[in-house]
Amino acid sequence: MIQGSGIQGSTQQDLEEQEDNNERGKGDLEVPLFDFQTISIATNNFSLQNKLGQGGFGAVYKGILENGQEIAVKRLSKKSGQGIDEFKNEVLCISKLQHRNLVKLLGCCIEPHERLVIYEFMPNKSLDSFIFDEKQRILLDWPKRFQIINGIARGLLYLHQDSRLRIIHRDLKASNILLNYEMTPKISDFGLARSFGEDEIEANTTRVVGTYGYMSPEYAIDGLFSIKSDVFSFGVLVLEQCPKDRPDMATAVLILSSDNIPSLPQPKEPGYFATRIVHHNGDPSFSTNLSPPSNSLSITFPGPR
Structure with a gap:
């Protein structure tokens, strides 16, 4: 045992190698x-x-x-x-x-x-401490929520398009959105982020990392991730569905910041009920032209009153 280090069973060579790696990491x-x-x-x-x-x-x-x-x-x-x-x-x-x-x-x-x-330091902690708390969530009126959504979208647009490196966050979720004194949202936790070159738009991995529930289907199932993977996670925060229906962040920012918001299309069936098909080029698509199973559930589509 080496006094004062709290290390048991370590050799001098081990310590020297750790220290060498430590110094190289600093550089x-x-x-x-x-x-x-x-x-x-x-x-x-x-x-x-x-x-x-x-x-x-x-x-x-x-x-x-x-x-x-x-x-x-x-x-x-x-x-x-x-x-x-x-x-x-x-x-x-x-x-x-x-x-x-x-x-x-x-x-x-x-x-x-x-x-x-x-x-x-972010005094208002993370977004999940508000939206998942019955008392705190009443503090987020619609203008405040809109401000937060818009801020997250602008942060993602910067990562995907305007920064020197194209960054895919890969773990965007409510607990990784921090809030300052003015409730300005700030994206945090880049431990799982990946940088892309200018010509790269997607990649494949056998090591799927992130948080289920915020993870896009094509990433969770096939390990395919792209800027649209972050868009899915963003969509979970503001309630969204399938890859083909996701805009890029430039479109999202345009819609959120425009005074003349275009008419939105009618919502489609939930992506969870669609059958997923992966083509030879790796592009996933979804089909709903299937006979319902014997234990299927009926879906009620709401309409305006």
Whole structure:
């Protein structure tokens, strides 16, 4: 046992290799680096009173730096399913992005057995703390909801089209939308994000990551992801259906910001009842021209009064 390190059964060679990897990791990151003691003091030694929440990555804590600046600290859990690759991916990805609807990265901390990401503090926590709470949700009137929807759409448009890198978030959900003092939405958590070249529009993976329920069918089933995968997740936040019916984010922003909103088409049958067909070119389509099964349910289509 090595005194003061809390490591059991480690050899000197193991420690030297870990430290070497640690230093090389620091050199890859073009962001401000904080030392662990500074962040520990700011968060009152990561006390429970300062804990803001818990995710797949680990716990998030509120902190106050010596200059009085409020921060949010994401601490990689030693038991986390997301490791150093996701940590570096998040830091490298978001450090190259600047938009009012993306959470701002202030820096990170890389020390033996500690990985921390430091963000701007968002006092109103995440969107799910409002929409899934009976008391909090009444605070979100329609103008406020519209403002949040519009902000998320603009943030996604920036990721998909206007940033230096084309970014697919791959884990867009209510808990990853943070809200500041003015309730301005900011997209966060880029640990699972993927960057695309200018000519790339989709990719395939055998490792499907993200959150079921917010995950598009073509991604969850076949591992196909594209900017439309994020559009599906966005649609879940504002209630939406099939890939062919999803607009791109430029269209969504145009519709949301226009005073003369065009007439919308009648809603189609839910995508859950459609049969999915994948063509040879990888493009999924949906067919509803099937005889209903013996245990089928009837669907009532609402109309205007």
